[in-house]
Amino acid sequence: MAEHQALLPSEEPLRLLDESGSRVDGSGLPMPDTRRLLEVYGSLVTARRVNDQAGALVRQGRLAVYPSSHGQEACQVGAALALSDGDWLFPTYRDTAAVIARGVDPIEVLTLLQGDWHAGYDPYERKVAPQATPLATQLLHAVGVAHAARLKGEDTVVMALCGDGATSEGDFHEALNFAAVFRAPVVFFVQNNEYAISVPLARQSAAPSLAHKGVGYGVPGERVDGNDPAAVLAVLERAVADARAGGGPRLIEAHTYRIQAHTNADDDTRYRSGDEVDPWVARDPLTRLEKHLKRKRALTKARRTEITEAAEAVAAYMREGVVEGAEPEPAELFAHVFSEPTPQLAEQAAFLAEELSREGL
Amino acid sequence: MATEKLSMAQALNRALRDSLAEDPTVHVFGEDVGPLGGVFRITDGLTAEFGEERCFDTPLAESGIVGMAVGMAMNGLRPVVEMQFDAFAYPAFEQIASHVAKIRNRTRGRVEVPLVIRVPFAGGIGGVEHHCDSSEAYYAHTPGLKVVTPATPEDAYFLLRESIASPDPVVLMEPKKLYWAKGEIDVERPAAPLGRAVVRREGADATLIAYGPTVPVALEAAEAAAAEGRDLQVVDLRSLVPFDDETVCAAVRSTGRAVVIAEASGFASVSSEIVARVTERCFHSLAAPVRRVSGFDIPYPPPKLERFHLPGVDRVLDAVDDLQWEDQ
């Protein structure tokens, strides 16, 4: 087989479960065991609940904005669960559910969208980089973290997330190339949800698939059904294991769909029809795994209750934590610009403090 | 000709529409500018009216957008590109600083790139990080770029029309918090050439110099000062490059006192350039040092803290009070 052929993704996205939840031949992809699938299912239910709750908080005016991953939860959960504690996750603005699935405090995650500060959580605590908004820029940071880990003799793997639109940015290509040249242990995981705001995939790329983009850099590409929770987890776990064993980077494209508008501020009726969305609703990752587990009689009533209650607890925690009227301190504006405030910043901080004291604040 | 009441967003849309209709070389492109009409709807309806070749979405890459615009301009077209937000123009900075700004000079004037880069900029809309930068100084500091910024719908219309007509590349900084503000506009009025400031309000005691998002702040401050018996003049720069020394200095000489108001951080900024120019040229007419009210030297704050950062009326009035009045 010519060398480049080993880099090419499969003709069709890999799958373990079809839309009815039935097991299909996964071209050698190992099926996660039932215990693991139940864990995935629990995380999916929570991820969906996180998306719904955040959406409700936006409607109530308690969050400024929320880019939902509704319909993409299999990818969110897979990305988080495929990693070990010592690994790193590099998420985007759309990956709130993944960040929470990795164990970051939901309220700290929502700091950004509440408008209190930019990155609300400590990236070192759960090894989750700040959610990146400037598209594809974080992918190079992911390569740097992975390369540093190798130089330090650590077996860390880095999961770097981006969307289909972001693959058009120069940084995406530089990241793949750097990772390949340095054999950095990075799993590039592209959630192809068919849209970049209003722009459909066909306007991003003329390649046979986004996973094909790895070939030119010497990075093996794989395609997976992004709404098949079993396949997503299996593909990502395999890529993480390969990267950890010194196999270098992987590019994985998940075929999924953005069920909701880009954010609450977007009006998707201007660029797509409901007819296009409907079939994707039928491919919902939650119902797919649920059907599978039910068929296997693995989802007991007790387990179900437990899972629902856990998800509700997260939602309740979000509602309580996102409180109106809790205001950040203006003095903090000057606190983190440098390790020590410059003389000019100290002067400006004093100016603001004086101004506020005059206003009796 | 009757005037119309349009928002700044509608005025910019009208300018693009009129340019597309009049000049077949004009092409509009960027991210989400096609069927969606842009995230701020500045290009609303243009693809439907002029076709997919004249107004189109590109792949998501700002360096690609500006780089392709350079080539199209080299080959006789007039590209008008949209950067979705201020901070998302940074991937294009290489193309802007190394090529857009320099190609005329490098080729001894043989190649010109008459393109327009539209940048929604500045804050005041409760936007999260990377959506509120005041990035005008990066462009103004780069020789070879014209940099203009409207504060009214009418100026938005004419500045965009004139930018498209300009043989030089122009960065049009659009104050996004003013997109929805309405104003009277007469599209048949003869356009002022690029590079002219305008006195928005006459006043004898001191001059407020503002541009883009701070012009309404200056006008509001002048209104408040009038109630306290102080008569403030307001100058709207409209163009940062070229800079209208004549209008600005005539205004400052007429009052002898000046405050510059800008949202951007003050350090090494457009506002510091204005203070330097005015001080160099009007020193003997000045009764007090020229003061600045600008953003702090910090990254743009999160939504809940932006009000502490943005120049507001009170801060402007405090600065005016500080101008060494004889009665103090």
Ligand SMILES: Cc1ncc(C[n+]2csc(CCOP(=O)(O)OP(=O)(O)O)c2C)c(N)n1
């Ligand atoms: C460099 C840069 N340019 C533009 C934007 C504005 N923007 C935010 S999200 C987005 C679409 C991204 O699409 P995709 O990568 O497919 O991710 P999705 O939102 O679908 O998850 C755009 C254009 C940005 N954040 N960064």
Ligand SMILES: [Mg+2]
């Ligand atoms: Mg997308």
